[in-house]
Amino acid sequence: MWRIGAFTLLIVALWFVENNYVLNLLVVIALQTMSALGLSLLMGYTGQISLGHAAFYGLGAYGSALISMRLGLNPWLSIFAATAIVAGIGWSLGWLVFRLRGHHLAMATLAFGVIVYVGFVELHDLTGGPNGLQDVPIFTVLGTFLDSDRLIYPLAWGACILTIVLAHNLVHSPKGLSMRSVAENERVAASLGQDVSALKRQILMLSAAWAAFAGGIWAHYLGYLSPNPFDVGFSIKLLVMVAIGGFANIWGVLFGVAFVTILGQLLKPFGFYDVVIYGLLLVIVMVFFPNGLLDGLVTLARSAVSGLRGARA
Amino acid sequence: MKAGHPLLEVSGVTVSFGGLVALDNVGVHVDEREIVALIGPNGAGKTTLLNVLAGATAPNSGTVSFRGRRIERLPAHRVNALGIARTFQSVELLQRLSVRENVMAGGVARTGLGLGVSMLGFGPPKAVEARLREQADEFLGIVGLSQRADEPAAILPAGQQRLLGIARALATGGELILLDEPGAGLNDIEKTELIDVIRRLRDNHRTILFVEHDMSVVGQLAERIVVLDRGRVIAEGLPDDVRRSPEVIEAYLGQPAAAAGARPATARTPADARPLLNVANLSVRYSGLLALDDLSLTIGTGEIVAVVGANGAGKSTLLKTIAGFVPTAGGTIGFEERTLNGVRAEEIVGAGIGMAPEGRELFPTLSVMDNLTLGNYTRIRAAGFVNLLFRSRRLQQQLDRQLQTVFELFPVLLERRGQSAGTLSGGQGQMLAIGRALMSAPKLLMLDEPSLGLAPQVVSQIMATLLRLRDDGLTILLVEQNARAALEIADRAYVLAAGKVVASGSAAELAGDKAISEAYLGWEGARDTALSAGEPAVEAAASPGSR
Numbered sequence: 001m002w003r004i005g006a007f008t009l010l011i012v013a014l015w016f017v018e019n020n021y022v023l024n025l026l027v028v029i030a031l032q033t034m035s036a037l038g039l040s041l042l043m044g045y046t047g048q049i050s051l052g053h054a055a056f057y058g059l060g061a062y063g064s065a066l067i068s069m070r071l072g073l074n075p076w077l078s079i080f081a082a083t084a085i086v087a088g089i090g091w092s093l094g095w096l097v098f099r100l101r102g103h104h105l106a107m108a109t110l111a112f113g114v115i116v117y118v119g120f121v122e123l124h125d126l127t128g129g130p131n132g133l134q135d136v137p138i139f140t141v142l143g144t145f146l147d148s149d150r151l152i153y154p155l156a157w158g159a160c161i162l163t164i165v166l167a168h169n170l171v172h173s174p175k176g177l178s179m180r181s182v183a184e185n186e187r188v189a190a191s192l193g194q195d196v197s198a199l200k201r202q203i204l205m206l207s208a209a210w211a212a213f214a215g216g217i218w219a220h221y222l223g224y225l226s227p228n229p230f231d232v233g234f235s236i237k238l239l240v241m242v243a244i245g246g247f248a249n250i251w252g253v254l255f256g257v258a259f260v261t262i263l264g265q266l267l268k269p270f271g272f273y274d275v276v277i278y279g280l281l282l283v284i285v286m287v288f289f290p291n292g293l294l295d296g297l298v299t300l301a302r303s304a305v306s307g308l309r310g311a312r313a
Numbered sequence: 314m315k316a317g318h319p320l321l322e323v324s325g326v327t328v329s330f331g332g333l334v335a336l337d338n339v340g341v342h343v344d345e346r347e348i349v350a351l352i353g354p355n356g357a358g359k360t361t362l363l364n365v366l367a368g369a370t371a372p373n374s375g376t377v378s379f380r381g382r383r384i385e386r387l388p389a390h391r392v393n394a395l396g397i398a399r400t401f402q403s404v405e406l407l408q409r410l411s412v413r414e415n416v417m418a419g420g421v422a423r424t425g426l427g428l429g430v431s432m433l434g435f436g437p438p439k440a441v442e443a444r445l446r447e448q449a450d451e452f453l454g455i456v457g458l459s460q461r462a463d464e465p466a467a468i469l470p471a472g473q474q475r476l477l478g479i480a481r482a483l484a485t486g487g488e489l490i491l492l493d494e495p496g497a498g499l500n501d502i503e504k505t506e507l508i509d510v511i512r513r514l515r516d517n518h519r520t521i522l523f524v525e526h527d528m529s530v531v532g533q534l535a536e537r538i539v540v541l542d543r544g545r546v547i548a549e550g551l552p553d554d555v556r557r558s559p560e561v562i563e564a565y566l567g568q569p570a571a572a573a574g575a576r577p578a579t580a581r582t583p584a585d586a587r588p589l590l591n592v593a594n595l596s597v598r599y600s601g602l603l604a605l606d607d608l609s610l611t612i613g614t615g616e617i618v619a620v621v622g623a624n625g626a627g628k629s630t631l632l633k634t635i636a637g638f639v640p641t642a643g644g645t646i647g648f649e650e651r652t653l654n655g656v657r658a659e660e661i662v663g664a665g666i667g668m669a670p671e672g673r674e675l676f677p678t679l680s681v682m683d684n685l686t687l688g689n690y691t692r693i694r695a696a697g698f699v700n701l702l703f704r705s706r707r708l709q710q711q712l713d714r715q716l717q718t719v720f721e722l723f724p725v726l727l728e729r730r731g732q733s734a735g736t737l738s739g740g741q742g743q744m745l746a747i748g749r750a751l752m753s754a755p756k757l758l759m760l761d762e763p764s765l766g767l768a769p770q771v772v773s774q775i776m777a778t779l780l781r782l783r784d785d786g787l788t789i790l791l792v793e794q795n796a797r798a799a800l801e802i803a804d805r806a807y808v809l810a811a812g813k814v815v816a817s818g819s820a821a822e823l824a825g826d827k828a829i830s831e832a833y834l835g836w837e838g839a840r841d842t843a844l845s846a847g848e849p850a851v852e853a854a855a856s857p858g859s860r
Contacts, residue, residue, distance in 0.1 A: 175431035193422030
């Protein structure tokens with residue numbers, strides 16, 4: 001818990017940074033962390049792959065934007081409505097795909113991601129097609145529009161820190177033991193009375209809801225939407241973030257998101273070829289740092305330190 | 314048998330996988346607070362029955378009632394919630410959890426803790442966790458593992474892993490505990506501890522049904538024994554009666570292969586055969602379980618050597634270790650002039666050791682011809698990468714020669730060369746497995762349970778083929794549960810029990826030796842390590858006229 005306290009203090013301190021570029025990056029990190037944490041609960045802790053997580057993020061964004069635009073609902077309400085709907089979609093998808101395992105599950109979730117993305121592009125009347133949606137309502141607090149990085153920052157990080165706390169509590173609760181036993185061995189989990197498919201559905205539902213909520217914040221913060229950020233590439237990017245974080249490691253995921261987001265800025269000159277570098281990164285991390293880059297670097301540092309000590313002795 | 318309503322009642326249960334009937338109209342009952350052993354040779358259907366009881370496999374027909382309630386269609390987690398808990402043959406601990414967490418994981422489902430409430434860092438999840446922890450410590454106390462509660466489960470030695478598996482099953486609130494081979498891989502001290510624990514469970518109002526190959530455990534624990542063979546209950550009753558039953562003895566030792574006549578009068582002895590394979594002081598461990606224990610054996614060129622013993626004795630492990638699939642924990646494997654320790658499996662094939670694995674392991678979607686050609690892969694590959702695309706003429710000729718040899722041995726494979734391997738019958742599949750192993754032109758052919766699941770005539774046919782191969786100069790290492798069939802064609806044999814050689818000698822001598830039936834069905838060994846003489850059941854088993 002002291003970590004969360006210290007981290008919150010750090011985030012509050014960073015709010016005072018006089019640099020919009022940095023603040024913008026931090027907001028992006030907060031929103032992506034929420035999605036990546038959900039994926040980590042699903043993949044790392046419960047052992048189920050999802051290659052279509054961007055779809056939940058996108059559905060949350062488009063859903064909340066459309067509800068507020070078409071039904072005239074306040075964004076503060078539409079975001080919760082959209083999150084609830086996407087949670088339902090996550091649960092139903094789980095009902096459909098969790099009869100599959102391994103590669104087949106990966107393919108099915110990938111297909112879900114592709115279908116949703118194609119929907120964003122092709123349903124012109126609803127989503128505006130490739131041009132996207134303009135004039136998505138902006139959040140307001142007491143008549144003030146949250147239209148700058150500095151103003152959206154408390155909302156984004158408040159939600160993100162809440163997600164971190166919830167995720168942390170969940171994995172350390174008895175339910176977390178259930179999740180870990182399902183991840184390790186479904187046959188054993190079932191023999192211990194655990195309803196394996198129900199648990200998987202619940203976790204997918206939860207992680208879909210978190211991604212959707214982050215997507216909603218994103219939509220009402222930017223004020224416009226286009227399909228591109230929600231393509232399969234983003235799903236893969238989330239996967240890379242979770243992998244770098246070490247899959248089942250909440251703070252590791254935060255590190256993974258920050259690492260990939262900052263790397264993304266450095267890779268801007270490469271244009272579309274950045275995907276190649278993400279791919280390479282994923283391979284390197286999986287092969288050399290199966291417990292995540294953070295863990296790997298810490299281990300390396302430790303052995304270097306003890307090596308130095310040994311040399312001195 | 315006690316009067317009253319049985320706790321568990323199984324009747325008419327049939328399970329088939331594809332064409333294979335694993336359980337055939339099985340009826341079993343277990344009374345409250347009984348300790349019942351379920352025994353039978355490899356492939357008898359014991360684990361399948363356990364899976365049916367635990368809800369992991371749904372039967373094709375028949376009923377299972379627990380406390381008068383039908384459970385045969387319920388999924389595993391519902392069956393568990395009703396009070397049936399199980400352990401697994403391979404223990405299946407949750408490796409990344411601590412000892413205590415493994416037990417706690419067993420209790421979570423019963424608490425009914427929801428997802429939403431679990432995300433609170435206070436209140437119900439904390440209370441539930443405290444209760445689970447307390448319960449876990451209690452169950453760990455029952456199995457005597459309190460000292461190791463905080464250690465990672467993965468580092469426990471074999472005996473304690475089994476005990477942890479039992480504690481975990483108890484934590485689910487099970488009243489009927491199904492144990493799948495609780496004694497497998499345990500040493501004598503660990504077995505004694507296990508037996509104590511199981512008796513203590515019964516004193517705590519639990520009912521036990523256990524599958525076991527280790528007859529010393531069965532002999533000390535079971536109040537009643539049910540014997541399965543080929544999916545049917547062939548005997549049931551008090552331990553000593555069951556052990557004397559001729560059907561049981563035959564089920565364990567198998568029938569003679571009746572390949573007589575083909576057997577040459579001059580059985581070769583190791584003295585006049587140059588050693589081809591020399592295994593010295595070999596030990597193998599599976600995550601703590603000692604599977605082979607300081608085992609030594611030699612095979613001379615041109616011999617058929619049989620390795621017999623009960624399930625779990627380490628026979629298959631021996632073959633897999635020689636074939637390079639399993640790393641050694643000690644000792645050496647010498648083949649011709651070289652040492653095979655640490656050599657990769659495909660190189661071992663290249664060195665001249667072919668294997669027809671247990672369960673055949675064919676490529677079911679490939680044709681018979683393709684399966685055979687793949688058996689030749691190492692040779693093709695050794696001739697250079699290009700040969701995978703275009704075989705040189707020399708290679709093609711060599712392949713054709715090898716194919717011809719196989720087709721001469723097994724004409725049925727020639728008839729069916731275009732058929733996919735998955736559609737072959739059991740016997741044809743076994744022939745293909747042997748044929749595929751022969752395609753690499755091995756000097757040593759290893760066979761793992763070639764008679765498994767086959768009709769006696771087919772077994773005879775295959776055994777006769779092995780004799781032919783031997784006469785053509787091939788050396789054969791044959792692992793068999795069907796000891797009688799194996800001893801009939803072998804020159805020499807080794808009897809394995811608990812990863813050790815307990816007897817060896819010429820096949821003819823061993824065929825009449827009580828050491829064999831002792832290795833399969835004996836439980837006197839536990840009380841008295843020297844094989845005691847004059848045990849009537851053993852003599853009945855050993856005399857060929859007993860069937």
